[in-house]
Amino acid sequence: MSEVLTRVADGTQAPHTVSVAGADRSxxxxxxxxxxxxxxLALVFGLxxxxxxxxxxKPDTQIFADLGGVRAFLPVGDIGxxxxxxxxxxxxxxxxxxNSVFISVATVVGGxxxxxxxxxxxxxxxxxxxxxxxxxxxxxxxxxxxVMALPLLWEVNxxxxxxxxxxxxxxxxxxAVQIVPFIANAFSIxxxxxxxxxxxxxxxxxxxxxxxxxFRIYRSIIVPLSGPAIATxxxxxxxxxxxxxLWPLMVTQSEAVRPAMVGIDYFxxxxxxxxxxxxxxxxxxxxxxxLFIAFQRxxxxxxxxxGVKG
Amino acid sequence: MKSSTRRRLTFGAAVVTATTLLLTGCAKGGGTSSSSxxxxxxxxxxxxxxxxxxxxxxxxxxxxxxxxSDYEVDLQAFPxxxxxxxxxxxxxxxxxxxIMDIDGPNVPNWAWAGYLAPLEGMDEELSxxxxxxxxxxxxxxxxxxxxxxxxxxxxxxxxxxxxGIRTPTIxxxxxxxxxADALAKLKASGKYEYPADFATGLTGEWWPYAYSxxxxxxxxxxxxxxxYKSADGVLNGPEAVEWATWFRGLAANGDIALKSGSDPAQDxxxxxxxxxxxxxxxxxxxxxxxxxxxFLPTVDLGQGPKIGGGSWQWGMSATCENTEAAxxxxxxxxxxxxxAKVATDTNNIPTTPGAAAEVPGFEDGGENxxxxxxxxxxxxLRPVTPGYPFxxxxxxxxAQDILNGADPxxxxxxxxxxxxxxxxxxxxxx
Numbered sequence: 001m002s003e004v005l006t007r008v009a010d011g012t013q014a015p016h017t018v019s020v021a022g023a024d025r026s027x028x029x030x031x032x033x034x035x036x037x038x039x040x041l042a043l044v045f046g047l048x049x050x051x052x053x054x055x056x057x058k059p060d061t062q063i064f065a066d067l068g069g070v071r072a073f074l075p076v077g078d079i080g081x082x083x084x085x086x087x088x089x090x091x092x093x094x095x096x097x098x099n100s101v102f103i104s105v106a107t108v109v110g111g112x113x114x115x116x117x118x119x120x121x122x123x124x125x126x127x128x129x130x131x132x133x134x135x136x137x138x139x140x141x142x143x144x145x146x147v148m149a150l151p152l153l154w155e156v157n158x159x160x161x162x163x164x165x166x167x168x169x170x171x172x173x174x175x176a177v178q179i180v181p182f183i184a185n186a187f188s189i190x191x192x193x194x195x196x197x198x199x200x201x202x203x204x205x206x207x208x209x210x211x212x213x214x215f216r217i218y219r220s221i222i223v224p225l226s227g228p229a230i231a232t233x234x235x236x237x238x239x240x241x242x243x244x245x246l247w248p249l250m251v252t253q254s255e256a257v258r259p260a261m262v263g264i265d266y267f268x269x270x271x272x273x274x275x276x277x278x279x280x281x282x283x284x285x286x287x288x289x290x291l292f293i294a295f296q297r298x299x300x301x302x303x304x305x306x307g308v309k310g
Numbered sequence: 311m312k313s314s315t316r317r318r319l320t321f322g323a324a325v326v327t328a329t330t331l332l333l334t335g336c337a338k339g340g341g342t343s344s345s346s347x348x349x350x351x352x353x354x355x356x357x358x359x360x361x362x363x364x365x366x367x368x369x370x371x372x373x374x375x376x377x378x379s380d381y382e383v384d385l386q387a388f389p390x391x392x393x394x395x396x397x398x399x400x401x402x403x404x405x406x407x408x409i410m411d412i413d414g415p416n417v418p419n420w421a422w423a424g425y426l427a428p429l430e431g432m433d434e435e436l437s438x439x440x441x442x443x444x445x446x447x448x449x450x451x452x453x454x455x456x457x458x459x460x461x462x463x464x465x466x467x468x469x470x471x472x473x474g475i476r477t478p479t480i481x482x483x484x485x486x487x488x489x490a491d492a493l494a495k496l497k498a499s500g501k502y503e504y505p506a507d508f509a510t511g512l513t514g515e516w517w518p519y520a521y522s523x524x525x526x527x528x529x530x531x532x533x534x535x536x537x538y539k540s541a542d543g544v545l546n547g548p549e550a551v552e553w554a555t556w557f558r559g560l561a562a563n564g565d566i567a568l569k570s571g572s573d574p575a576q577d578x579x580x581x582x583x584x585x586x587x588x589x590x591x592x593x594x595x596x597x598x599x600x601x602x603x604x605f606l607p608t609v610d611l612g613q614g615p616k617i618g619g620g621s622w623q624w625g626m627s628a629t630c631e632n633t634e635a636a637x638x639x640x641x642x643x644x645x646x647x648x649x650a651k652v653a654t655d656t657n658n659i660p661t662t663p664g665a666a667a668e669v670p671g672f673e674d675g676g677e678n679x680x681x682x683x684x685x686x687x688x689x690x691l692r693p694v695t696p697g698y699p700f701x702x703x704x705x706x707x708x709a710q711d712i713l714n715g716a717d718p719x720x721x722x723x724x725x726x727x728x729x730x731x732x733x734x735x736x737x738x739x740x
Contacts, residue, residue: 061579061580061599064573064576064579065580067571089361090359090361153403157403170405172403246395249392249395249396253354253386253396254386255387262392263389265389265390265391266359268359268390268391269390271594272572274572274573274576
């Protein structure tokens with residue numbers, strides 16, 4: 001470096017050239033370092049997934065024999081599809097998958113409508129107690145679900161239920177009990193509220209002059225302008241709905257309405273079927289992976305804008 | 311707000327609500343009530359995903375339904391790992407089924423909590439059942455099981471022979487010193503990651519089930535069984551401290567892992583350990599792995615070998631509205647034929663001698679007969695008190711702390727204090 005500086009000082013080398021070359025080198029070095037660090041980080045998060053998928057093709061004995069080394073992450077040895085065959089023999093997989101998809105999609109759809117409407121009212125309309133209402137809604141964010149689980153169980157157990165033919169008491173063992181309590185969500189309302197608040201209020205006034213009512217403003221102006229917020233809320237609602245475990249465990253009793261996540265317990269017997277467990281975990285991860293690949297940009301944006309991690 | 315706008319908003323909200331209810335309201339699993347007017351009762355089992363046992367239970371249910379026309383039993387299966395949470399949630403909602411299975415040590419607690427009703431008039435049917443398979447509390451029978459399981463020391467005859475280790479028998483099990491000597495020989499061979507695997511990586515009920523028998527073999531216990539009021543003197547006495555010191559010593563000497571792998575049986579099959587402390591449920595996979603697998607009695611640490619007793623059992627819920635149907639089913643299912651069926655399909659110890667004669671391997675001299683002998687000779691019930699779940703978690707924490715190096719006396723004193731306080735707070739579950 002000192003030699004280069006000397007040459008620049010005595011005029012044998014153009015300073016401009018030196019700085020660009022030096023900047024290029026240091027830039028490349030930094031890029032390589034960042035890439036290496038990113039790769040290491042990717043390995044930390046990627047290896048468990050790779051282990052899960054690779055192990056799903058191996059018999060139990062080999063999974064444990066390979067554990068000590070790099071073979072654990074390689075599709076080598078006695079590879080086959082027996083674990084996947086076993087999964088489909090052991091659990092009503094199609095039923096569980098349908099249940100999970102239905103519950104998650106219904107929660108997302110219901111959540112988008114209800115929470116965006118609630119946020120619209122709080123962000124765009126003016127009425128007494130508006131701020132207090134927003135504060136109360138946000139305050140519910142600090143209460144963990146585990147605290148509310150038992151009271152919620154008692155509550156849904158007392159509600160009237162109509163199955164299309166007759167009324168009965170209690171929502172246990174239904175789709176409804178896995179969807180309805182999770183539609184209204186304070187965090188989603190907050191995200192929508194934040195976004196709606198940035199849309200100029202003049203749009204509402206102009207629409208009102210043209211004769212539009214509040215619902216028309218919501219439907220024709222605010223919703224079409226809120227694509228990013230809708231994507232964010234959809235993703236952040238779908239993931240917890242898909243991953244629900246404790247609640248369905250408490251409220252479902254039959255396989256007809258049991259979601260895929262609870263199905264993983266089917267493989268944890270006295271003699272655990274590790275290969276089948278890995279195969280099942282791989283298969284129920286696929287829908288989330290597909291969703292991630294399809295909406296990768298929205299995923300990243302949603303996490304960046306919401307401050308949610310993991 | 312304009313009235314037309316309000317109408318539209320109201321309409322929009324109604325549409326959303328109706329759509330949601332329509333979407334979600336179409337399906338109901340249909341199994342929450344304990345009985346219905348048409349004589350159908352619901353039965354819950356923890357066997358979802360366990361094809362062998364679930365198939366056997368389904369056979370009994372089908373046979374019962376076909377044997378008469380008054381009642382119908384509807385089976386619903388739950389995964390074992392989360393079964394207790396499901397039952398507890400259903401009990402909180404007063405939606406327990408008429409018939410359900412229960413893990414043996416939980417019977418007193420569930421009876422005390424009002425989940426279970428006593429089984430009337432079954433003394434004759436259950437007269438020749440293994441004592442550990444009949445769930446009693448307050449001098450009443452609340453449950454019975456088709457089978458029991460047995461804790462064993464698993465090894466290979468070739469391992470014992472190569473290392474000059476005596477093969478223990480039911481009449482002459484290993485003594486404490488002999489076991490220490492066996493571990494030393496296995497360690498000296500240099501062939502194993504650890505000479506023995508005590509499955510210390512497992513969690514939950516395994517800890518009290520597997521390790522309290524060692525405590526009892528030293529002469530200690532989880533609670534004083536004279537009146538079930540205090541653990542003082544039995545959980546923190548000299549025998550208990552001796553147990554704790556021995557248990558800690560195994561890990562400190564490198565004889566067992568501080569935390570074993572997720573599946574100790576697989577590690578044994580892969581040759582990582584020379585002796586496996588596990589149960590009769592490993593018989594099928596480990597006989598498949600080696601043709602010289604041996605299932606040995608546990609160690610005599612002073613008061614003779616001890617093993618935990620009591621496995622899954624069947625009972626009737628206290629909220630069952632059709633107790634006649636439930637009783638009819640429970641009596642029907644208690645026949646030797648079905649005990650044999652379940653034991654055969656699960657390879658567990660059949661609870662009656664009559665059934666044992668029908669189950670391949672469990673007949674006198676059969677390859678599995680040894681498990682039944684262990685259950686008869688060594689089994690100790692876990693404390694028959696509603697306080698058992700608390701005792702179990704307290705003991706588990708103490709044992710884990712001791713294994714990790716905590717002072718034995720101080721740790722056991724604290725556990726004793728906690729258990730005594732819980733018994734006292736609940737008025738000794740009177």
